Amino acid sequence: MSIDHRGATRKANTIHNKSSSKKGYLFLTVILALTIIGAFLVDNKPSQPTRTRINLPLNSSESDALKDQASGSLTNLNRTESTASNQQTTTDNAAGANNISTPSSLSDETNQTVEWQNIEVKNGDNLSLIFGRAGLGPREVHHFVSSNNNAKLLRNIYPGQTLSFLIEDNQLHRLRYNKNKFNMLEFTLAGDSFESETITRLPDIVVKQSHAIIDNNLFLAGQQAGLTQNTIMELANIFSGVLDFALDPRKGDSFTVLYEELYLDGDAIGNGKILAAEYINAGESFQAFRYVDSQGDVGYYNENGVSMRKAFLRAPVDFTRISSNFNPNRLHPVFKTKRPHRGIDYAAAVGTPVFASGAGRVTASGYSKANGNYVFIQHGPSYVTKYLHLSKRHVKKGDRVKQKQIIGKVGATGYVTGPHLHYEFLVNGVHRNPRTILDKLPKAKSLGKNALANFRKQTKQIAMQLQMISGQYANTSKDDSNDG
Ligand SMILES: [Zn+2]
Structure with missing residues (x-):
C-alpha cells in the first residue's frame, strides 16, 4: 500500500499546524493540552470502561451547536460541516482512517521513493515561486494552470498554507492544496x-466523560475535571431552565457529563457537543439528553422527553459573572432596616450584560431616584x-425582545451600596x-x-452510559442509590 502517501499526509498536516501557529493556535494548543490532561485525570477514575469511540456524521444543521462549543477551531469545523454533505464519498474515507488514502496508482506502480x-x-509568494522551490x-506552471x-483557485493562497507536490522525472503528477486541516483540493x-478533486475530512469523535463534585462553584469544578470553558458554559446553559447556577449549587453537588472530543490525525482539536449530562x-438528580428531532432541530430533553428549555431563564445574568449570593434576611443596605425585598x-x-429572561415587550425603560436605570418587560398577559x-439600558419602551x-448592563444606580442587578418576577401583578x-x-x-x-431510540445508548457512570459514583459516595 501507499506508505509514502500516508506519511506525506501526516507530514503535510504537521507542517500546516506549525506554519499557521500564530497566537491563536498557541492559545488553542494550551487549552487542548489542559483539556487532555484533565480528561486523563478524570479517566483514571472508574470511568475507563465506559469510554467509547464512535464516528457520528456531523450534519450541517448542527453547526450552531458546534459553533457554541468549539472555541478556537470554529471556522475550520464549520467549514467541514457545511461541505460534509456534498463530499460524502471522500469524507467516509477520511474520517475513518484519519489519513487520506485515495487510490495511489503512482506509488503502487512505481518505486516507493517518490515522496510528497x-x-x-x-x-x-506566487505559484511560480512555489513551483520553483x-x-x-x-x-510546468503553465501546463498546470491551463489544464x-x-x-485558478491557487491564486488565492495564503501564507501559512501548504502545497504538497508529488513529482517524478521532473514532471508534476499530483498537487495537493491544503486549504486547512479539513479541506484540500487535489490535482x-x-x-x-x-483532474481535480475536493477532499474533506471529518474529525474523529471520541466520547469522553467527566465527573466532578462541586466544592466551590460549577466553573472551578468543571475546570478541575478538565472541561473547557465552552463545555462548562454549555453545561450550565443546558440546565439553566431548571437550575440557577448563580444561586442553586451547593457544596457536594455533582455532575456527570458525556461529551465529544474531536481529533484529527490523533491530535485533539477541540470539544464537540455535550451528548448527555446529569x-x-x-x-436531586437532573438529567439532560441531546436530541435531534425529525426537523433537524437540536434540543436537550430530560429522561421523560420534556424540553430543558423554559419560557423564562432562571437568572437574567450569566452565572459566571455572579460574585456573591443574595441573603434574603439582610438589612436593607441603604435604609439599615428589614424591608420586604421583592426580588x-x-x-x-x-x-x-443583563438578559431578558423571556421573550416579550418592553413596557418601561427609564430612570428614577430609587430604581436607578430600570427596564420592565411584559411577557404575555400574566407575567x-x-x-x-x-x-x-439597551432597549426602549415598546421594543420587542427575545429571550x-x-x-x-449591571450598574449601581439608584438606592444601592454596590453594583448589582435587582430582578423581580410578577404574576398577575403579584411579586x-x-x-x-x-x-x-x-x-x-x-x-409527542x-x-x-425516536428520542428514546436515539438516546438509548448514551442514557445507559450516563446511568452506568452515575451509578458508579453514587456507589462510591453513599450506600444506597436510588434507581429512578
Ligand atoms: Zn434588590
Whole structure:
C-alpha cells in the first residue's frame, strides 16, 4: 500500500499546524493540552470502561451547536460541516482512517521513493515561486494552470498554507492544496491534463466523560475535571431552565457529563457537543439528553422527553459573572432596616450584560431616584419581569425582545451600596420568588408520542452510559442509590 502517501499526509498536516501557529493556535494548543490532561485525570477514575469511540456524521444543521462549543477551531469545523454533505464519498474515507488514502496508482506502480514535497506559502509568494522551490519550471506552471479551471483557485493562497507536490522525472503528477486541516483540493495528472478533486475530512469523535463534585462553584469544578470553558458554559446553559447556577449549587453537588472530543490525525482539536449530562443538586438528580428531532432541530430533553428549555431563564445574568449570593434576611443596605425585598439581587460587576429572561415587550425603560436605570418587560398577559439599578439600558419602551437578548448592563444606580442587578418576577401583578416561580409555570414542551419513541431510540445508548457512570459514583459516595 501507499506508505509514502500516508506519511506525506501526516507530514503535510504537521507542517500546516506549525506554519499557521500564530497566537491563536498557541492559545488553542494550551487549552487542548489542559483539556487532555484533565480528561486523563478524570479517566483514571472508574470511568475507563465506559469510554467509547464512535464516528457520528456531523450534519450541517448542527453547526450552531458546534459553533457554541468549539472555541478556537470554529471556522475550520464549520467549514467541514457545511461541505460534509456534498463530499460524502471522500469524507467516509477520511474520517475513518484519519489519513487520506485515495487510490495511489503512482506509488503502487512505481518505486516507493517518490515522496510528497510540502511547500509552505510565504509572504509575497506566487505559484511560480512555489513551483520553483519544488524544482518545477515555468512550463510546468503553465501546463498546470491551463489544464484545469480549479487551478485558478491557487491564486488565492495564503501564507501559512501548504502545497504538497508529488513529482517524478521532473514532471508534476499530483498537487495537493491544503486549504486547512479539513479541506484540500487535489490535482492529479490524467493523460495530458489535470483532474481535480475536493477532499474533506471529518474529525474523529471520541466520547469522553467527566465527573466532578462541586466544592466551590460549577466553573472551578468543571475546570478541575478538565472541561473547557465552552463545555462548562454549555453545561450550565443546558440546565439553566431548571437550575440557577448563580444561586442553586451547593457544596457536594455533582455532575456527570458525556461529551465529544474531536481529533484529527490523533491530535485533539477541540470539544464537540455535550451528548448527555446529569447534575445532582442537593440530592436531586437532573438529567439532560441531546436530541435531534425529525426537523433537524437540536434540543436537550430530560429522561421523560420534556424540553430543558423554559419560557423564562432562571437568572437574567450569566452565572459566571455572579460574585456573591443574595441573603434574603439582610438589612436593607441603604435604609439599615428589614424591608420586604421583592426580588433577587445578583451581585455582579458594572457592565455585566443583563438578559431578558423571556421573550416579550418592553413596557418601561427609564430612570428614577430609587430604581436607578430600570427596564420592565411584559411577557404575555400574566407575567412581568423587572430589572433595576442598571448602568446602561439597551432597549426602549415598546421594543420587542427575545429571550436572552441583552437589555442593559449591571450598574449601581439608584438606592444601592454596590453594583448589582435587582430582578423581580410578577404574576398577575403579584411579586413572586423568581427562583421558585418557574417550577409553577406551565410545563415546558414535551415530545409527542412518535418523537418520544425516536428520542428514546436515539438516546438509548448514551442514557445507559450516563446511568452506568452515575451509578458508579453514587456507589462510591453513599450506600444506597436510588434507581429512578
Ligand atoms: Zn434588590
